[in-house]
Amino acid sequence: MLSAMDGVLSVQKERFEQLLTDVGPQWIGAEHIWNSNSDGPKGEAMVVAVLDTGINSDHPSFADIGGDGYDHTNPLGTGVYLPGSYYATVDASFCNDKLIGAWDFVASDGTVPEDNDGHGSHTASTAAGNVVNGATLIAPTTSASFNISGVAPHANIIAYDVCDDGCPGSALVAAINQVIIDASNLPNGIAALNYSISGGGDPYNDTVELGFLAAVEAGIYVAASAGNSGPAASTVAHLGPWVM
Structure with missing residues (x-):
């Protein structure tokens, strides 16, 4: 038998795993909501705030017109963006009808909200990125679209x-305060705040978690990551009952 041969440590039956991250909407059943008659199909007329490492403003996931041909409508009006934001104060080309505002609260990276890590663009595109047709993954010996x-x-x-x-x-905390201010400047507010950052183990004594409570009181749904540790329940982050 092959398993008994010298040099063979293990023999396992072949199995085929399935790609997951590129089919996230299908995995959680988003298509059922997209195809329903509910308000805001595919997020239309909703605004999502993303607190992270910034955003790659020129990426197709954040273009005015998506790969499915959808032409975004700016709730403030075309060419009008959030007062005081990076677009309004520094670079008029940074935003568009999809990306309607950007802020930088970390002075050490030059106060430019362009993504300095890639994580922010990853989370923003997962939550509300455009349809992108033919996105290509390139590896040393192959590529896939x-x-x-x-x-x-x-x-x-x-x-x-x-x-x-x-x-x-x-x-x-400054960013959460700004989210609440921005919500007040939008005709329909901000629907959701996306937060894929650690913390929240002691929510009643944590200024960030209490900031989330203020955001919820302002009508903003807060979605925070549960963390990358586990499987013990004690490793779950963001324990405040006001966040999802």
Whole structure:
């Protein structure tokens, strides 16, 4: 038998795993909502705030027109963006009708909300990135192309750069305050705040978690990551009952 031969440590039956990250919307059943008659199909007319490492403003996931031909509508009006944001104060080319605002709260990276890590663009595109046809993954010996999409591909995005080498609490609290201000400046507010950063183990004594409570009181749904540790329940992050 092969398993008994010298030099053979293990023999296992062949199995085929399935790709997951590029089919996230299907995995959670988003298509059932997309195809229903509910308000806001695919996130249309909703705004998502993303607190992370910034955003790659020129990426197709954040273009005005998505790969499915959807032309985004700016809730503030074309060419009008959030007052005081990076677009309004520094670079008029940074935003569009999809990416309607961007802020930087980490002075050490030059106060430019362009993504300095890639993580922020990853989370923003997962939550509300456009349909992108033929996104290509290139490896040393091969490449593969897929059609990808965020869960709410027709939603608008506001990016808040709160991390450099780390994510200082002062930047996080300032950004949450700005999210609430921005919500008040939008005709339909901000639907969701996406937060894929650690913390929240002691929510009643944590200024960031209490900031989330204020955001929820302002009508914003807060989605925070459970963390990358486990499987013990004690490793779950963001324990405040006001966040999802």
